[in-house]
Amino acid sequence: MSPPALSPKTQTHAFAGVFALLARQMAELERSLHGQLEAFEPEIRAMADYCIDTSGKRIRPALVFLSGWRGPDVVLPDLVRAATVVELVHLATLVHDDIMDEAELRRNRSTAAREFGATAAVLLGDALFAHALNLATQFGTTEVCAAVSESTRRVCAGEIVQTLRRGSTSVTRADYQRIIDLKTAELFRVSCFLGARLSGFDAGYAESASIFGRHLGIAYQMYDDLADFFGEEKRIGKTLGTDLASGKLTLPLFVLLESLPESERAALNEEITGRSPPQPALRLRQMDELDVYAAVVDTIDGELNAAAAALRGHAAPQLLSLADVLRAQVGNLRG
């Protein structure tokens, strides 16, 4: 399957092409997610509903379904349940992320923190997470619960490291790689692992799918970090360079730092540490001049190639196609 042609308008729905394959699975996922609400205490059910009922892309569930793909008409209940578990964990982390970022909006509506207050949002994220793990115990063995709880701890560890390094210029590219491996790639990895494993595929494929998921996750986070500087917001007037403003050293900034002359590098470091105000317009112009975009795309390509290589020898074209979709989405940032 070749990646769908993408116009700038469909950029945010770039996964839609592959996801169209998953219509039945995704419908079951939504049913399953909403079916979880009755497990919540009546007093917090509406709040849990608010968190579940998003226009989220459901990428992690898609990874579960595509890794365990057995045809468009095969909807395995175990996959639906595992997809529900990983999505609930993801939604819980979003609830907590939005508290910390003091975000007001997510996908065009109030964040849970804004809607219910930060205190309730901390607890609501906890409750979502607790229920995700509870749902994971409905499998016959402890394997799913063990994999998901370990992944969750690693996601949190990645976010803690990222938080503690904000505004620091002693962060290395290796640190960055480690942070995104933990905070993003880990849940992608475990989603692919669970899909492959619960569909009854052999251990070799489950391992390969895990490696694919990990590299795809790393590439996805790099894409996301690139979009902070080169996103479509540029066209519609939104703020670019929020990572610079918040002192978060991401791949485009590493590349820029490495390309700038000494004096400019020192000035940019001052902006990252917050000792001088950020100059996103200047830095974006420099990124254009020094072709930071191309260098980041090269790195992303490397991850996507590693992802694809992991699936070599396995007949998993649906899963593999995600790498091409993401590649197209990256290309699309340049319009």
Add this chain to the structure above:
Amino acid sequence: MSPPALSPKTQTHAFAGVFALLARQMAELERSLHGQLEAFEPEIRAMADYCIDTSGKRIRPALVFLSGWRGPDVVLPDLVRAATVVELVHLATLVHDDIMDEAELRRNRSTAAREFGATAAVLLGDALFAHALNLATQFGTTEVCAAVSESTRRVCAGEIVQTLRRGSTSVTRADYQRIIDLKTAELFRVSCFLGARLSGFDAGYAESASIFGRHLGIAYQMYDDLADFFGEEKRIGKTLGTDLASGKLTLPLFVLLESLPESERAALNEEITGRSPPQPALRLRQMDELDVYAAVVDTIDGELNAAAAALRGHAAPQLLSLADVLRAQVGNLRG
């Protein structure tokens, strides 16, 4: 076993008498708790250590050990592991509680939120909780993980309800009962359940121990709420009535509201909603005059009697003695 005689000085260590029985188990618990650190990513290990290394009373682990009591020299690894799981969940909730309360100190040292910042503390609590559930998957079946994750969701639900009702005077005594049942009694209950179950006792005893734990937990929270108005702080000059100041309607305030004449009740309601400044000294005096203490003690006694009744017919004197210890501790609030 009769409850140990308590002087005001030993009040905060009232459980020490029973806990002396548990010396070997508690030593194993501490070893197990610290042994968990290596499971955490190196970057967050020291932070996890900070949260684990408290002078906490370890009440929930004690409930596990006493419910599964087979003699002072019997240290069952399954009980140690279950005790570690419930204590980690409890520690995670404390980390999150302290963020929300903006507490600076817990047990005479900085809270995690104060030490590492609120953002890192949210994530650190998440990581502790994720690891607790991961440890729970080391049992042969999903039972422990299922019980603990469900309890955790209930604890969070209780705290959410409490948070949302702050400053509201439409809270009823039934609401209060429900909140403490969820936020405190639930983890007491599951601790007793796990201890009984993992020691291989019959299902009837496990059910009875669960009921004991639940009533003990309710009584414990009522004691804690009573101590907010009648604690030893009165003698050493600390602030009493913090629940009134934060608009939290607890049992002593319910009793006071029910005993006050109409006009005074309206004035106290204004203080709870924050429309007028709290007058803790006045309210404490009124509590003394109207003997609120005795009425609350009656209610606590009712819970402790229900706890004891649940164990009738079971030979569990060590577990049962906790009810007497708590009764003595309540009595001690009056010096």
